[in-house]
Amino acid sequence: MTLPETLAGELSRAVGTAQSERRLPSVSAAVTRNGEIIWSEAIGLASVEPRQDAARETQYRVGSITKTFTAAAVLRLRDDGALALDDPVGKHLPRAPDATPTIRRLLSHASGLQRELPGTTWETLGFPTAEELVATLAEAEEVLEAGRHWHYSNLAFALLGQVVAGYAGMPYERFVDQRFLQPLGLGRTTWTAVSPSARGYFVEPFADSVRPEPDLDLAGAAAAGQLWSTAVDLCRWGSFLADPDESILDPETVEEMHAVQVIADNDRWTSGWGLGISLGREGERIYAGHGGGMPGFLSGLAYLRKEKIAAAALANGVADMQQVAVELAGKVADAFPAEPEAWAPDDPAPSDIADVLGRWWSEGEETILRYRRGRLEARRTGDPADKEPSVFVQEGPNLFRVASGRERGEALRVERDDVGEPVRLYWATYPFFRAPRTFAELGD
Numbered sequence: 001m002t003l004p005e006t007l008a009g010e011l012s013r014a015v016g017t018a019q020s021e022r023r024l025p026s027v028s029a030a031v032t033r034n035g036e037i038i039w040s041e042a043i044g045l046a047s048v049e050p051r052q053d054a055a056r057e058t059q060y061r062v063g064s065i066t067k068t069f070t071a072a073a074v075l076r077l078r079d080d081g082a083l084a085l086d087d088p089v090g091k092h093l094p095r096a097p098d099a100t101p102t103i104r105r106l107l108s109h110a111s112g113l114q115r116e117l118p119g120t121t122w123e124t125l126g127f128p129t130a131e132e133l134v135a136t137l138a139e140a141e142e143v144l145e146a147g148r149h150w151h152y153s154n155l156a157f158a159l160l161g162q163v164v165a166g167y168a169g170m171p172y173e174r175f176v177d178q179r180f181l182q183p184l185g186l187g188r189t190t191w192t193a194v195s196p197s198a199r200g201y202f203v204e205p206f207a208d209s210v211r212p213e214p215d216l217d218l219a220g221a222a223a224a225g226q227l228w229s230t231a232v233d234l235c236r237w238g239s240f241l242a243d244p245d246e247s248i249l250d251p252e253t254v255e256e257m258h259a260v261q262v263i264a265d266n267d268r269w270t271s272g273w274g275l276g277i278s279l280g281r282e283g284e285r286i287y288a289g290h291g292g293g294m295p296g297f298l299s300g301l302a303y304l305r306k307e308k309i310a311a312a313a314l315a316n317g318v319a320d321m322q323q324v325a326v327e328l329a330g331k332v333a334d335a336f337p338a339e340p341e342a343w344a345p346d347d348p349a350p351s352d353i354a355d356v357l358g359r360w361w362s363e364g365e366e367t368i369l370r371y372r373r374g375r376l377e378a379r380r381t382g383d384p385a386d387k388e389p390s391v392f393v394q395e396g397p398n399l400f401r402v403a404s405g406r407e408r409g410e411a412l413r414v415e416r417d418d419v420g421e422p423v424r425l426y427w428a429t430y431p432f433f434r435a436p437r438t439f440a441e442l443g444d
Helices: 005-021 063-079 103-107 130-139 154-168 172-181 219-224 231-242 251-257 321-335
Strands: 026-033 036-047 201-203 210-212 271-273 278-282 285-294 297-304 309-315 358-362 365-372 375-380 390-396 399-404 411-416 422-427 430-432
Touching: 005 026, 005 036, 005 309, 005 321, 026 231, 026 321, 036 231, 063 103, 063 154, 063 172, 063 219, 063 231, 063 251, 063 285, 063 297, 103 154, 130 154, 130 219, 154 172, 154 219, 172 219, 231 285, 231 297, 231 309, 278 321, 285 321, 297 321, 309 321, 358 430
Parallel strands: none
Antiparallel strands: 026 036, 026 309, 201 210, 271 278, 278 285, 285 297, 297 309, 358 365, 365 375, 375 390, 390 399, 399 411, 411 422, 422 430
16 A cells, blocks of 8 residues: 555654654654555664664564553463453462452553562562562552552563463463464564664763663563564554454454553543553544553554554654554544445345334333344434444344443343234333333333
């Protein structure tokens, strides 16, 4: 796909501005649409000494973006029946305390566990082995009541990595390689740097010189932030999370990952968390993704699931790359507004559905049942045009259940008279009739 020159120029300027104004040694960025790389660019120096220009294939430390892979690994094990999200994490860790937060709470940063690993790892820069990590869990402080507030925790994801390793029967890293990196062809996403790779830098605040930062091995805490990757590979990962391959992870599971578990911004409600996924609102768009940081590196992945657009921005310096990724994805979404889906005639509704279609009333509101794209749908007449309808699946004669939309999970039962005509519906136990009725008339 060839981008319009004006759009390509806007994307290049956004990256160039970030690199220049925020004094970053280099920035690498990319964008995908419908799974296709439509733009990428790298500017600046991946290494100052020896001098090495940044390139599309240059790896950067992506830090906490690793957590999105950890979350996918946990959900894959859940789908395989190894665990439940509402299990206490201690149930799946040897020698863990009895009272521990649930796996769901850990995934959504609502566990209340302290942010970092117990001890002074960020001073010593020495990280525990898997065995040492689990052993320190008894020392970890529950700084907040579980579920009460959003509180980011690297410790939580380090522990989740050990849960994955325990059930997979192999190191956490190998499980992620086999289940996600290799099937998706993410060959430039690795656990240690593979040339060409960038060097992380500290940029002097009052001069234009830089100092190299150390390359840390997170050891037993790898699940919290060990990965290296490229902007192109991360965009491919974002494309998968927007439009998943069911042979790798069930699309319903990926949908579940993006369901809000906790609001992170209680004042403005512009940010929240799913299961290992950050969710942010900008205008009418919901951007999913994750940011990441390690010494001398910051990274950002942002994607729009409906538009199937993903953007990644990586730097070997300190600046908000998540916001750069959001900006890039937004510019592409603006340039490619959604096209209306063409209507085409389809097969008629089955006889046991055809006679329930049309207008129904309950509690003074009119609801219309339609048969669209081979499925039964319901929509209230006052709903906005862009509101998702309730979509039903049939479970038996005169029995349906909402698969998505309003009243998800609730049953719809059709009551018929002696000649088989539908006279009443019960949806989520509410009675519906062909004409409006007062509450006093509902039993007639």
